[in-house]
Amino acid sequence: MSLSNEALMEALDTVVSIPAVPFQGGGIDYSGHSKNIDYLLNNNHLDGGRARVISIAGTSLVHHISTDDQLELMEATAAQIAGRGIFISSVAPNPIADAERLIAAQCRLAAAPEAFLLMPLSGVADPEGMYHDYKALAERLGTEHGARFIYYLRQQNQAPIAVRLLNDSAHFIGVKIGTSPEDVPAIVSGVHEGAGAVVWGIGDRCTGPAEAGTRGHTSGINVVFARASDEINNAHRRRDWTAARVIEELVTPLEEIRFRNNRAYNYSAVVEAMHLSGFDDIAGGEGGPFNPRVPANVAAEVKAAIQPLLAYH
Secondary structure: OOOOHHHHHHHOOOEEEOOOOOEEOOEEOHHHHHHHHHHHHHOOOOHHHOOEEEEOOHHHOHHHOOHHHHHHHHHHHHHHHOOOEEEEEEEOOOOHHHHHHHHHHHHOOOOOOOEEEEOOOOOOOOHHHHHHHHHHHHHHHHHHHOOOEEEEEOOHHHHHHHHHHHHHOOOEEEEEEOOOHHHHHHHHHHOOOOOOEEEEOOOOOOHHHHHHOOOOEEEOOOOOOHHHHHHHHHHHHOOOHHHHHHHHHHHHHHHHHHHHHHHOOOOHHHHHHHHHHOOOOOOOOOOEOOEOOOOHHHHHHHHHHHHHHHHHO
16 A cells, blocks of 8 residues: 555546456456556546556445455455556455454455445344444554545445545545535545545546546446547546536446346446457456456447447547
């Protein structure tokens, strides 16, 4: 970990690329994954010479990879990005003891992640209990290993604890909003100045949240159409909302497919776009755990949706 908290928060005002990890034969295709990471690093259209930020997270199917495989994947990814970009790892926080061991192991890597995105917690949980347990987890790992955390907000009733964690813990440096644009103003106003970055977390349809105060956004399609996502962020940073919306309209058909039916094609529509694009510098793989290739009718929709985006590869 090389960036200060302040520098890392500033660096999050960007596109946080979350690539779909390719699979072959039921296992991670490391050659294909390396190709995808190189594509992202070699095709950086962010203005001002800003570094590419890459995270292995939900669209990467991190929930469906064993902890041993996660450690191997994160180590390989972090090593490839080191010196060329900024890497954020993601960890599902349950069981919390397993998550703590996994985070500690990643902190000991030769190229450690700059931060950890805490993925949504599954199972029964009281937000008040989550606040105390997350704060204690961050204190232990932050004190011993220098770990820093970004809270992934997926349920509206957890918004107050996300704000509290940023304000109360020096080890929480950001929140990724994955709920609704309506939640943005209260979170932005609730986070103390300099306490953390508020990042939009539901893809490239992000201009409304940016106008309301978010800085930066996550993108699952950046691994196919890097310049589209990058140019949206460039426009946000110069507050040119009209220019941002022009590109946002182009990505909307693909995003609509990804997020329909409770995000059923969040991963697989990206994989399909990678195949149908015809580009040979990225690898989609053959589908991942719980995420097969899309049906033929959906593939046809994806093919139509990506036509205006091909020029943004």
